Amino acid sequence: MEKRGHNILFHTHTVSGIVISVALYVIFFAGSFSFFRDAVTNWQLSHKVTVNDQLPLDLDRQLAQIALKHTLTGRDVELNHYYNVRNIGVSLGASKDSLARVEDQNAAFFYLDTDTGDTNTYMESYALGEFLYRLHFFAQIPYPIGYYLSGFTAFFFLFAIVTGILVHWKKIVSHFYVFRPWTKLKTLWTDAHTALGLIGFPFQFVYALTGAFFMINGIFTFPLELGLYDGDEAKMNADLGYAQAVYDSHGIPLENPFRIDPFLEQTRAEWPNFNITGVQLHNYGDTNMHLTLTGKLAPNVKFNGTGQRTYRFRDRKIVSETDPRTNNTYSAGVANTLLRIHLGDYAGTALRVISFLLGLVSCVVILSGVMVWLVARDKQNIPPKRRRFNYLVAKVYMAICLSMLPVTALEFILVKVAPRTTMEFIYTTYFCIWLAATLFFSLRHTIAFTNRWTLISGGILGLLVPLANGLHSGKWPWFWYAESYFDVLLIDVLWTILGAISLWVALFKLGKPNSASKRVMAGQRKLSQ
């Protein structure tokens, strides 16, 4: 590439990268843990889930549990499997019967514990898995600001990685094996940034693009709706596959008691490996009751296997269906692919672990990028005032980012030992401790201090996570293993490894700064005083 173009792209890469760096780090760090969202929740509650990736198989029993507390007749009832946890989502539409009781005239949403039959609200069932998952798209910042912030961070991240690849283009082959950790600090950061950035590029590209699609999809729907659909949102949503059928209520109750499980069994028998994740009962208990089953084929059978079937109850007739085995439409494929490749839910725990590692690798790319930015500006020809300011910026950035490790580890311990963990408890403890840690490390003299002590504290706290679980529950990894509580075991093992690696790096790898990096650090120490 010509020199001018190279320098321009280099500059846009630097500016876009440094602006989004902190937000992006939070997204990747929390997002990495989100691959284990369900496992974190099951770990926190010491739950075991045996039926995965679909609704439980005894839905008539589950509906009976709901009917104990809610009037279902005359409503649209929806059961949804969102995560591999004991809770399933229950949505009740407002009653279509104008004579219904006041409390039935409102729509309702709650969770149903499929083991105990208890219902609980969103707030009541809030757990650490949900917190970290929602943190990765800033849902704690009031809607829609948090969503837009994370969406545009993803979009500018896409810009940063594309310009980053273009800047590095000519050196991709020649520098592929270059790693010079012992020369000077600058080359250590540069090599780490380019090597891990290049290896992680396909992964990061997928997450940047799909992340932008999820959080700021108005970017593409708004112009289409106005320019292509003449403002007809319903038509556009039908084309995008978001539309849902509506069935009128006859207002006449069904005479006999009914069961829905046989319909699900029939569908599963006809479509082997079909995981039913959504059940909609339109006009529950009405003569015009319809039952819509939605789901996906198991991903090892077919990657894009979304399907759906609607039964009319009174004559058991199938009124509409999309056979997942032959549903190969372009739009269904795109919609499902964009979702799947972001969630990484199609190849079991192994893919989640790889995705988790690549997510953490991306965290390293972000931090080394900030360090390159800093070190490249730490030169004699730059005024000391400017250099001090740069160092302060980098120090605060590092404090925010690096303290996430110990704070997250501590939060895992807190939710285990606290008598009651509400949404408020998790918000207060996580954000307050994070703020305190950020302030503490921002006020220290060097980034090296932050780096060392976040790793040491994160390492110790990480090792304490399985210990806290053991002491609190009285059960240890061999119990979880023997009793097939694999989610609980997974989180215990994960923190053991994370903690051990953090300590190993802090104690043995950062131990002897070589003369070059010592000089840089000493210089910076002098500057920051």
Next chain:
Amino acid sequence: MPANPKYLSPSVWSRFAKISAALLGGYLVSAMSHVALGHWVDRGIVAITASFSTYLLWIALMIWAFLARNGWKIWGIYLLLLLLLSLAAYIGKLTTGTA
């Protein structure tokens, strides 16, 4: 090393032109391309494709704007493209009757 400043736009106005052309102009051209295309081929296909291609085309147009030597000239190109795409959309709407 930081980018060599001799290759970067010196004046505030020239920079403003480039940045606004990249962010706003690039977005409008990207969005309008999909609208125009949707009037000529199956709009459902275009709509679902737009869910990812809008972002990618926008990125490409951002890079193009930043690489341009003159920020106002790239604005001119993007405005011209917008005009042509609007025309294409309008003719497409008249001839194929999609509404």
